[in-house]
Amino acid sequence: MRQIVLVRHGQSEWNLENRFTGWTDVDLSANGLVEARRAGEILRDNGYLFDVAYTSVLKRAIRTLWIILDQMNLMWIPVHKSWMLNERHYGALQGLNKAETATKYGEEQVHLWRRSVDVRPPALERSDTRYDGLDPKYKDIDGQVPLTENLEDTEQRVLNYWHQVIKSSVLSNQKIIISAHGNTIRGLVQYLDNIPSDGITDLNIPTGIPLVYELDDECKPLRHYYLGM
């Protein structure tokens, strides 16, 4: 049986402040640090081991992974970081408070921006100080730095990374942990579980709780469960 563990990063400073985050590189909150440590302890105490780790280039996911691997005494394993596992890009909403945005534009519009599959938030201008194109993290993907994304866009790049990189590790029987983000994990879960678009709207991934997928020889899920929920 093949197995992968998905973890959404621990609570971030902007989760705590209820702000649209996307590609903004905020760190974990004090509570997020505790959540990450607890995730590592649960994995360690349940006898999990990993051969390789995958994460985004955003520090909330990277730090969560570091803390988990530290708890498990696995800091030595290879860690691959890719922008393709970054959170969904929230365009011009990044940095805004979610409740204030709902007061301004209405609950329904904000729900569409947050949870619909195909609606993109207003795009960032390239001249905006929040534009990521000049960040050295993204120097190799110049033309692909998004200005906004819907869930489908996010899912597309996550699945490209899954098919190009992660799947071959799964098929070679490596034990894998992926430390990522709410919407990238939603996209991967939608694909793995073959969930229709209208079924993904209400799926929320909790912070810092390991989600285990057991897969068959074709990487189709046999079952999944949270650890320590």
Ligand SMILES: O=C(O)[C@@H](CO)OP(=O)(O)O
């Ligand atoms: O702000 C974000 O980047 C994400 C995750 O925190 O929020 P949401 O749950 O609204 O997609």
